[in-house]
Amino acid sequence: MNLFEKKIHSNGFRLTKGPIEILQVNLGKLCNMTCVHCHVEAGPTKTRENMDLRTTEAVAAYMKNSGIIPPPRFGPEGQSVSGRYRGGGIKTLDLTGGAPEMNPHFRYLATEARQLGIHVIDRCNLTVLFLPGQENLGQFLADHNVEIIASLPCYLKENVDRQRGRGTFDKSIKGLQLLNRLGYGKEESGLALNLVYNPVGPHLPPDQHELEKDYKKRLKEDWGIAFNRLYTITNMPITRYAKYLRALNQYEAYVELLINSFNPATLEGLMCRNTLSVGWDGRLYDCDFNQMLGMQLRNGKPMTIFDVYIWNLEGRRIETGNHCFGCTAGCGSSCQGALENKSEKVRR
Numbered sequence: 001m002n003l004f005e006k007k008i009h010s011n012g013f014r015l016t017k018g019p020i021e022i023l024q025v026n027l028g029k030l031c032n033m034t035c036v037h038c039h040v041e042a043g044p045t046k047t048r049e050n051m052d053l054r055t056t057e058a059v060a061a062y063m064k065n066s067g068i069i070p071p072p073r074f075g076p077e078g079q080s081v082s083g084r085y086r087g088g089g090i091k092t093l094d095l096t097g098g099a100p101e102m103n104p105h106f107r108y109l110a111t112e113a114r115q116l117g118i119h120v121i122d123r124c125n126l127t128v129l130f131l132p133g134q135e136n137l138g139q140f141l142a143d144h145n146v147e148i149i150a151s152l153p154c155y156l157k158e159n160v161d162r163q164r165g166r167g168t169f170d171k172s173i174k175g176l177q178l179l180n181r182l183g184y185g186k187e188e189s190g191l192a193l194n195l196v197y198n199p200v201g202p203h204l205p206p207d208q209h210e211l212e213k214d215y216k217k218r219l220k221e222d223w224g225i226a227f228n229r230l231y232t233i234t235n236m237p238i239t240r241y242a243k244y245l246r247a248l249n250q251y252e253a254y255v256e257l258l259i260n261s262f263n264p265a266t267l268e269g270l271m272c273r274n275t276l277s278v279g280w281d282g283r284l285y286d287c288d289f290n291q292m293l294g295m296q297l298r299n300g301k302p303m304t305i306f307d308v309y310i311w312n313l314e315g316r317r318i319e320t321g322n323h324c325f326g327c328t329a330g331c332g333s334s335c336q337g338a339l340e341n342k343s344e345k346v347r348r
Contacts, residue, residue, distance in 0.1 A: 003259070004324045011264040015272070015318045017286075020066070022275040024094040024288060024335070025059055027051045027103035029280065033125055035151075035164045039292050041240045042098040050098075051280040056105040058305045059278060060112040066090040094275075094335065096123040096288065101137055110144055120146045123335075126175035127168060142182040147192040149231065149335075150176070155218040159200050176225045185226040194229040196337075202245055202254035204261060204330040205232035208338040231337030234258075236289050236326040258325040266332030269339040272318050278305050286318045288335070289326070295319045 001009075008015060028050035031042035066089040093113040100106050100122060113120050122141060129137055141148060152172055153163050160169040176185075176193075183189035195215065199205055212230035219225040235241050237254055245251035277285040282305040285291040297303040297319070332339025 002320060003322050004320050004328075007262055007325075008264070008267060008320075011267070013264065013267050015267065015270070015320060017313045017316045017318060018273045019314055020274060020276045021090065022092045022094055022271070023059070023063065023066075023090045023278065024096060024275050025051075025100075025109070025278045026280050026288065026291060027056075027095060027097050027100040027106060027109075029098045030102050031098040031125070032102065032128055032131060033099070033165060033168070039236045039239050039241055039289060040096075040098060041292070046098065049280055050103055051105065051282075053105055053108075055280070055282045055305065056103075056109050058282060059109060062305055063090050063093065063113060063116055063118060090118055092119045092121060094121045094123070099125055099128045101128050101134060102131070107140060110140075110146055114144045114146075120144065122146050122148050124148050124150045124175075125164075126150050126152070126172040129175045129178060130171060138178055138182050138184075142184065142191055145191065147194070148179065148184060149194045149196060150179075151196045151198070152176075152215075153196075153198045153200060155215055155222070163198070163200050173223050173225070176219070176227070177223065180224075180226055185228055187228075192229075193227045194231060195227050197230060197232045198235055202235070202248075202250045202257070204257070205234060205333070205338070208232040208331065229337070231335075232331075232333070233335070233337065234326050234329060234333035236323055238289060238323050239292050255322070255325075258329040259322075261329035262325060263328055263330060263332060263340070266328045266339040269332065269334065270327055271334040271336070272327075275335075276313065282306055289323055290319055290321075293321065293323065295321065 026040070029040055029042045029046035030050050031046070032044060034043040093109070095106065095110065097103070101124065110120050128134055152160065154160050157169040160172065161167065179185065179193055182191070184191040185193035197205060197211060208230065211232060215230050216227070219227070237245055237251060237258070242251060245254055272287040275287060277288050277291050279285065279291050284297040284303045284305065285295060286297065327333050
């Protein structure tokens with residue numbers, strides 16, 4: 001039993017799957033950027049680790065079938081084994097990468113989901129909007145009412161460029177202004193534009209609500225930019241970011257910070273409880289972080305999106321590791337930001 005399991009057990013909690021409502025699909029590690037905090041280790045050279053058409057079609061088929069009772073499957077001797085229907089099907093398709101838009105099947109998958117009435121999220125790095133061949137990407141996203149969650153780790157140029165590369169801030173601002181012109185970030189348009197803050201250094205994010213107010217004030221005053229929500233996300237000490245911390249001799253101190261900041265109130269809202277993570281090759285995981293660590297879902301053998309019967313995951317024990325302290329530290333962290341609102345707690 002790992003340290004995280006011991007910690008949650010001491011709090012009387014067992015981490016299991018609820019109904020799967022979010023399908024988070026990593027379309028590949030190909031990206032036009034190389035960010036130091038990237039747990040995916042994405043970059044321009046990752047051309048082979050990209051989801052193919054056969055796998056995206058399997059993802060589309062899973063979305064179509066997720067809301068209906070699965071057909072009977074057959075046991076080893078040919079006998080019928082009835083399935084149990086749990087939950088109401090996939091409600092959200094969360095497309096990530098790398099830069100998910102660089103996958104040639106990104107638009108196919110987004111279109112299929114929208115035709116099924118499924119909400120689509122695009123985790124966009126903003127600079128991808130200006131790549132050759134992506135000139136109409138913003139219009140495509142607006143036409144299909146795709147929610148954009150865009151990474152902007154700070155409203156200060158020097159901090160963004162330090163974390164994501166020189167020139168990134170200027171392109172990001174240009175991208176946000178383009179999206180605003182399409183209607184994104186304006187309450188009356190219904191086009192959601194949300195930003196992501198990652199700490200520049202090895203520390204926990206500040207209060208999400210207060211930081212959102214600072215972001216809105218500075219971006220509006222300095223650049224005329226509007227957006228809907230700000231999500232603060234804790235950097236996970238795995239893969240590339242772990243290497244970065246070790247190079248600075250700060251890895252052990254950061255891990256200790258996460259462990260000492262464990263907050264049991266975050267456990268109920270952890271994203272792994274209602275999310276199924278799909279790797280670029282179709283393999284299945286409890287979350288995106290487990291995916292990067294190769295902690296694959298198994299049922300006697302590794303499970304993939306091609307499996308006939310993968311609807312009934314509710315009640316299944318979630319695979320954990322000590323990296324899970326990154327999601328339970330402080331106010332908690334998920335792909336939709338903090339799990340607790342510190343400002344609300346203070347007011348109460």
